Amino acid sequence: MSLPTRxxxxxxxxxxxxxxxxxxxxxxxxxxxxxxxxxxAQETRAGYEEDKDEVRQNAGYKATLxxxxxxxxxxxxAHQILEERDAI
Numbered sequence: 788m789s790l791p792t793r794x795x796x797x798x799x800x801x802x803x804x805x806x807x808x809x810x811x812x813x814x815x816x817x818x819x820x821x822x823x824x825x826x827x828a829q830e831t832r833a834g835y836e837e838d839k840d841e842v843r844q845n846a847g848y849k850a851t852l853x854x855x856x857x858x859x860x861x862x863x864x865a866h867q868i869l870e871e872r873d874a875i
Contacts, residue, residue, distance in 0.1 A: 791828035795819050845874040 798815035801807045807815075822828055848865040851857050869875040 790831055791822045791825050792831045795822050795828065798822070841872070845869060845872060848874070 798819045801815045802812050802819075848869050851865040852862055852869075866875070
């Protein structure tokens with residue numbers, strides 16, 4: 788069986804797909820609630836957080852600031868995070 792986090796990703800995709808029925812979207816919402824409560828999903832997410840390199844994260848936020856296709860709101864958020872980390 789696949790990881791709960793992968794299953795959650797599939798359900799999130801279904802929710803955002805305009806070709807999926809409202810009934811199927813509701814099923815996906817319920818499935819996400821159930822999957823997120825599983826210890827395996829919580830452990831996997833915690834592992835992802837531990838593996839993230841702050842330098843690479845900061846690089847992504849800096850790229851956000853220069854990307855013309857990013858909203859001003861997203862740029863402000865990136866700038867705020869970089870300021871909090873003393874990265875700019």
